Amino acid sequence: MSLSAAANKISERDFQNIGPAPRPPATTSPSKVNGTVGYNQTRPIPKFMNQRDGTRNLNSGMGAPQHIGSQAKVGWVSYKDDGLLSFIWQKRYLILSDSYISLYKNDKSIEEPILQIALTNIVSVSRTQLKQNCLELIRSTDRSSLSSSSSNLSISSDAGSKKSIYIATKTEHDLHSWLDSIFARCPLLSGVSSPTNFTHKVHVGFDPETGSFVGMPTNWENLLKHSRITGEDWNNDSAAVIQVLQFYQEYNGNGKAPNTTKPLTNDSKNSSQTSLINSDSSRKPSPLQATGLVPQRQAPTPPRSKVPVGPGKPQLPRLNTTPLNNTQQHQRSPYSPVNGIPPRNAARNTPYKQPTSPVDSFRPIHNMSNPYSRHEHQPSQSPSPSPLGQGKKDQGIPTRLQPQRMAPKPPVTGPSPNSASVSAAAYAFKQKQQQQQQQQQPYPRPTEQRAAPQPPRQQENEPKKDIGVTKPRKQTKPSMSNAEIMSKLKSVTINTDPSPYFQMIEKAGQGASGSVYLAERIAIPPGEFDETPEVGDKVAIKQMILSKQPRKELIVNEILVMKDSRHKNIVNFLEAYLKTEDDLWVVMEFMEGGSLTDIIENSPATGSSSSPLTEPQIAYIVRETCQGLKFLHDKHIIHRDIKSDNVLLDNNARVKITDFGFCAKLTDQRSKRATMVGTPYWMAPEVVKQREYDEKVDVWSLGIMTIEMLESEPPYLNEDPLKALYLIATNGTPKLKNPESLSLEIKRFLSVCLCVDVRYRASTEELLHHGFFDMACEPSALTPLLDWKN
Numbered sequence: 206m207s208l209s210a211a212a213n214k215i216s217e218r219d220f221q222n223i224g225p226a227p228r229p230p231a232t233t234s235p236s237k238v239n240g241t242v243g244y245n246q247t248r249p250i251p252k253f254m255n256q257r258d259g260t261r262n263l264n265s266g267m268g269a270p271q272h273i274g275s276q277a278k279v280g281w282v283s284y285k286d287d288g289l290l291s292f293i294w295q296k297r298y299l300i301l302s303d304s305y306i307s308l309y310k311n312d313k314s315i316e317e318p319i320l321q322i323a324l325t326n327i328v329s330v331s332r333t334q335l336k337q338n339c340l341e342l343i344r345s346t347d348r349s350s351l352s353s354s355s356s357n358l359s360i361s362s363d364a365g366s367k368k369s370i371y372i373a374t375k376t377e378h379d380l381h382s383w384l385d386s387i388f389a390r391c392p393l394l395s396g397v398s399s400p401t402n403f404t405h406k407v408h409v410g411f412d413p414e415t416g417s418f419v420g421m422p423t424n425w426e427n428l429l430k431h432s433r434i435t436g437e438d439w440n441n442d443s444a445a446v447i448q449v450l451q452f453y454q455e456y457n458g459n460g461k462a463p464n465t466t467k468p469l470t471n472d473s474k475n476s477s478q479t480s481l482i483n484s485d486s487s488r489k490p491s492p493l494q495a496t497g498l499v500p501q502r503q504a505p506t507p508p509r510s511k512v513p514v515g516p517g518k519p520q521l522p523r524l525n526t527t528p529l530n531n532t533q534q535h536q537r538s539p540y541s542p543v544n545g546i547p548p549r550n551a552a553r554n555t556p557y558k559q560p561t562s563p564v565d566s567f568r569p570i571h572n573m574s575n576p577y578s579r580h581e582h583q584p585s586q587s588p589s590p591s592p593l594g595q596g597k598k599d600q601g602i603p604t605r606l607q608p609q610r611m612a613p614k615p616p617v618t619g620p621s622p623n624s625a626s627v628s629a630a631a632y633a634f635k636q637k638q639q640q641q642q643q644q645q646q647p648y649p650r651p652t653e654q655r656a657a658p659q660p661p662r663q664q665e666n667e668p669k670k671d672i673g674v675t676k677p678r679k680q681t682k683p684s685m686s687n688a689e690i691m692s693k694l695k696s697v698t699i700n701t702d703p704s705p706y707f708q709m710i711e712k713a714g715q716g717a718s719g720s721v722y723l724a725e726r727i728a729i730p731p732g733e734f735d736e737t738p739e740v741g742d743k744v745a746i747k748q749m750i751l752s753k754q755p756r757k758e759l760i761v762n763e764i765l766v767m768k769d770s771r772h773k774n775i776v777n778f779l780e781a782y783l784k785t786e787d788d789l790w791v792v793m794e795f796m797e798g799g800s801l802t803d804i805i806e807n808s809p810a811t812g813s814s815s816s817p818l819t820e821p822q823i824a825y826i827v828r829e830t831c832q833g834l835k836f837l838h839d840k841h842i843i844h845r846d847i848k849s850d851n852v853l854l855d856n857n858a859r860v861k862i863t864d865f866g867f868c869a870k871l872t873d874q875r876s877k878r879a880t881m882v883g884t885p886y887w888m889a890p891e892v893v894k895q896r897e898y899d900e901k902v903d904v905w906s907l908g909i910m911t912i913e914m915l916e917s918e919p920p921y922l923n924e925d926p927l928k929a930l931y932l933i934a935t936n937g938t939p940k941l942k943n944p945e946s947l948s949l950e951i952k953r954f955l956s957v958c959l960c961v962d963v964r965y966r967a968s969t970e971e972l973l974h975h976g977f978f979d980m981a982c983e984p985s986a987l988t989p990l991l992d993w994k995n
């Protein structure tokens with residue numbers, strides 16, 4: 206059954222909200238694949254293995270419980286093991302005796318325990334942050350750790366392997382009591398100093414007494430302090446908190462709060478999006494705001510001042526004296542080079558991983574940037590004056606991402622409770638990741654027995670190690686040398702001064718890498734063109750100062766993608782000029798209607814709903830965008846930054862995707878990506894969780910863009926970005942604000958776009974057959990939406 210079909214089977218009653226993803230197509234149960242039950246450590250495992258690792262698993266009816274001797278301690282606990290499918294916590298009755306630790310389904314010990322572990326096999330008992338009040342108990346499956354009187358079974362196959370179980374208690378006090386009791390009875394742990402209170406005083410966590418996070422690297426604490434992530438969030442899913450912190454750090458250097466006290470300018474007030482986050486323009490930006498995670502997608506009101514410039518006159522310099530002078534540009538765009546750069550530019554400054562292909566190097570141009578940090582990258586040469594004489598002014602572009610830094614290192618010498626504690630948190634995080642990955646595996650092989658992951662251990666005299674939360678980052682270097690970039694650029698551009706061929710009319714927008722102008726062709730340059738240009742054509746010209754681009758190869762690649770992506774739903778690249786070695790003009794078709802963001806922000810609510818667009822209008826725009834995406838996906842290109850800002854409309858209501866800065870190419874060798882890209886609020890959970898992903902991240906973002914059209918903004922926009930990342934990672938499919946006012950069709954559509962399990966998320970191909978598109982309006986019905994421009 207196709208996904209659309211699956212989605213269409215969902216009844217009206219299922220949609221109080223976006224609701225559950227359609228049921229996956231029926232597949233053979235993984236547990237049946239090999240004719241055996243699925244792997245689960247709480248399920249029966251071969252008898253000899255139980256004996257070998259000193260574990261008795263009696264679910265299988267393998268015999269009567271061992272004589273457990275006098276009961277030292279008993280009580281109800283939550284339990285889970287680290288088996289492939291064991292991600293559920295179960296209520297169990299725990300009995301600690303002199304020889305065994307045994308878990309029962311109930312407190313009637315006449316029944317068989319579901320798990321019994323010989324204390325002689327327990328090699329470690331420690332607190333873990335996997336859950337609140339939780340301990341990890343590691344047992345060795347290595348017979349050498351058993352007493353010498355053990356059986357003669359071979360140990361070669363799994364010598365040294367370990368398995369973990371996790372036990373969570375109701376209270377902190379209970380936890381310590383269990384820790385102490387177990388510790389005292391495990392022979393392999395004897396001789397080690399008493400574990401009493403060995404971790405609970407300083408650990409990564411939330412201290413309800415002080416209301417703050419403790420045991421974190423300072424920058425994390427700082428970030429959390431300024432975010433809306435609460436102690437409750439931590440308790441619910443500490444691993445997700447660490448995940449998003451890591452995510453943040455990965456892309457924003459160390460996540461340190463900027464030193465700047467520069468307030469947001471008054472222009473910020475013009476941004477409805479920004480004002481949701483910080484309505485007080487004089488307020489000092491929070492670290493998260495200042496680092497640019499907050500979507501800065503104010504609808505830049507395009508200058509209304511048309512500046513007709515007579516033919517034959519020197520075009521570009523004249524614009525210096527037009528109303529679009531520096532001051533006005535400053536006023537109009539809060540993210541103009543004067544007072545901050547649009548987020549994507551900063552993202553271009555992100556340290557990139559080594560690209561594996563030209564398209565691949567279109568690495569994240571996401572918004573985790575610091576619009577207030579100082580420009581660290583020095584232009585290699587003075588930029589030539591721009592058409593608007595911005596060259597000089599632009600030198601002051603203040604925004605650069607902080608250089609990527611490694612995770613903060615704990616002290617190298619001396620004991621560091623923090624580092625040990627953070628290790629526990631890092632371990633919890635890793636565990637969580639592994640569990641999630643396991644959950645994602647469609648067919649975990651029943652025999653797939655994974656050695657229990659080992660929590661970080663530190664020997665007494667061992668120097669404290671890095672917490673290991675942040676993946677070691679390879680030193681990134683540009684994929685191409687400057688000379689290679691210039692040579693490549695020259696091969697895809699016309700190496701001549703384009704000024705005589707265009708008359709600049711007005712500034713149409715400000716991008717991160719440069720300004721976009723509306724211009725008219727007034728002459729045709731010599732040369733061959735894919736599409737014969739005509740005098741009088743209106744075009745968009747994006748003008749970029751190369752020395753200001755931290756990674757020029759991205760621009761080269763962007764041109765390559767655009768050149769190679771001719772489709773009715775993709776903004777058409779026309780030609781590019783290298784005016785000087787430093788001054789690049791990219792000529793594209795002009796989209797008079799502006800971006801979808803502009804339209805959403807300038808459209809009054811329709812009818813009874815708060816939606817600025819009707820469902821038929823939304824269906825039309827989404828279908829067109831989906832067609833453009835399918836075209837890219839068919840070429841194995843992922844856009845990775847689908848959102849309303851990157852969808853443009855023209856006067857004929859044609860809808861086109863733009864901004865190929867994030868594009869990545871999937872190849873046979875590399876059918877999945879793992880780099881984190883996009884803009885936080887539109888990011889798919891698998892991206893936030895740093896998993897491998899594919900084209901379907903664009904489908905998720907398309908779903909979020911659909912919500913933008915329904916609700917004027919993406920989910921969680923009123924949350925700070927760190928919290929938003931946390932919510933994306935933990936909430937899964939976002940909830941709609943007014944589901945009852947929406948058609949079943951649109952909710953079905955959303956359910957197949959915003960399906961957390963990528964396997965059941967629709968492809969663009971499947972989406973194009975979705976019933977939701979049947980309600981799409983004619984292009985003419987979009988005319989009222991374009992009125993705001995005129």
Ligand SMILES: Nc1ncnc2c1ncn2[C@@H]1O[C@H](COP(=O)(O)OP(=O)(O)OP(=O)(O)O)[C@@H](O)[C@H]1O
Pocket residue numbers: 547549550570713714715716717718719720721745747776793794795796797799800850853863864866
């Ligand atoms: N082809 C076009 N036609 C009309 N307006 C455009 C066109 N391309 C861009 N614009 C306008 O210019 C603005 C900036 O576009 P640009 O693509 O440079 O932005 P960006 O994606 O933020 O930056 P960058 O691509 O440099 O990272 C857009 O928001 C849009 O309003």
